[in-house]
Amino acid sequence: MMAKLLDLTQERDAHIDQRLREDKIGWLNTVRPDGRPHAVAVWFLWDGETILIFSRPVNQKVRNIKQNPHVLLAIDNTHNGSDPITIEGTAELLAPDTIQVTIPLYLEKYAERIKAIGFTPEKMAAEYSQPIRITPVRAS
Structure with missing residues (x-):
């Protein structure tokens, strides 16, 4: 779990x-069935341990996660690449009625937005009805 990965007393982890x-x-x-990468912009919610994303059930990322749950989430709000954050993790497709937008x-x-x-x-909840939970295994 990410809570063990991030030591909030450390400056970089707190950041x-x-x-x-x-x-x-x-x-x-995500990774396509033929091994090619697939990257898509997403909205996400961090709860301190896992990352929650919502998707349309028919989207490519959902199909990819079904066959390979290994994912990477990259964020950089600096617009110049000076402070990228990457999170590697395992994605799980939750039952649509488990949690909603x-x-x-x-x-x-x-x-x-x-x-x-x-x-x-x-x-939004009707169209983006597929919740995806990512359990991080590495952050940098």
Whole structure:
């Protein structure tokens, strides 16, 4: 679990934790069945131990995770590459009724963006109904 990986008394680990909580966009990297990489921008929620992402059930990342759960999430909000964070982990496809986009922490983080793309939380939950939980194994 990431909680054991990050020692929040250490400056770099505390910085990684803060970025995971505050950054809005990450690049989720999965592996296609033929071995080619697939990268897509995602919204994500960090709870201190795992990362939660929501997807449309038919998207390529979901198909990729079904056959290979090893993923990498990369974030960099600096626009110049001076502070990238990478998280390697194992992804799990949760049952759609387990958790939804309408959870308070997710809405708090993304309410403005959901509205900006013309969605309501309910519409977002209906379309992005596949929850993906990533359990990190390495952070850098």
